[in-house]
Amino acid sequence: MLLRQLEYFVTVARERHFARAAEACYVSQPALSTAIAKLERELNVTLIHRGQNFEGLTLEGERLVVWAKRLLAEHDGLKAEAAAMRTGISGTLRLGTGPTVSTTTAQPVATFCGLHPLAKVTICSRLSSTDLLRQLRDFELDAAIAHFGPDDRSGLEVVPLYQERYVLLVSGDHLASGYDTITWAEAAQLPLALLMPHMRFRQFIDKAFAANGVVAAPQVETDSVASLYSHVATGAWASVVPHTWLRAIPAMGAARAVRLVEPEATAQISIAIHAGSGSVAARAFVNVIAGARLDETFGLERRELVAGLSRP
Secondary structure, three states, rough: OOHHHHHHHHHHHOOOOHHHHHHHHHOOOOHHHHHHHHHHHHOOOOOOEEEEOOOEEEEEHHHHHHHHHHHHHHHHHHHHHHOOOOHHOOOEEEEOHHHHHHHHHHHHHOOOOHHHOOEEEEOOOOOOOOHHHHHHHHHOOOOEEEOOHHHHHHOOOEEEEEEEEEEEEEEOOOOOOOOOEEEHHHHHHHOEEEEEOOOOOHHHHHHHHHHOOOOOOOOOOOOHHHHHHHHHHOOOOEEEEEEEEHOOOOOOOOOEEEEEEHHHHHHHHEEEEEEEOOOOHHHHHHHHHHHHOOOHHHHHHHHHOOOOOOOO
16 A cells, blocks of 8 residues: 555545546546556445546445545655654644634744744644634644534543633623623624624523523625724624734724623633644644733733723
8 A cells, every 4th residue: 555545545535526636636547547457356345426526425435535634744744754853833724713813823833933934834724613623634734723522522632722712892872981891682683794603602692692681683794803893993893802803903083992791701722733733833832922911911811901001
């Protein structure tokens, strides 16, 4: 069995098309098909349903493609470990985040790159929680920062980073300037722009609204926190955003942040990597971001918000 055969098999499973897979692997389609057929003979199983075109993986193929991805990732990790011994950590750290936590990575990434100048970082920040978990488990990401529930942790090493809290971002005449807190029930009566219902952050805040016996009925829904800011800036809507975004995009102009209370809800943000087989770069980044003590950094920002201080 050759690593090349596993690579071809994994690429066909990803592309779901023989010609595209061959193009991605820079080989002819007959060469790719021959290599996969040889792999099937060696394993004594059929991996792919074949007809005129690719017709999907067999049951055996669905199970064995997971092993193939792991073996290829371990091979890449072996090469990266050897390279790190020679010249330090290099290559690319593939980091995934949810939209609401994307801004918290900037300082840890800066520290990581400062410590490992030969390394590069790619950040995918528009992924749903489902896509984050799938790509992490499929070895398409090295690490992910998000909300991880108890059912999300199988096969992963999860390190808590900080507690995410929620604030109402408001401008215009929707709320008198003397307010420094607002209940979720009161916020539900405002014209709202919120993240889309399938996003985990939205699901958390919907639960907070429900705890007060109300349902949020936003007029505008988007998949971007930055978009929420722009809608609030018009004065037409209010929104609920993570308190960490007050550092990345301070409330500007007439917009201001107000604490949401009754309840004062929180959600745990963590970083996850593959349990026992994370890449060299991933484990180095975990050490950096855990050492950044984001719980203290963002906890301080929360206390400043409580005290009514504006962010610089």
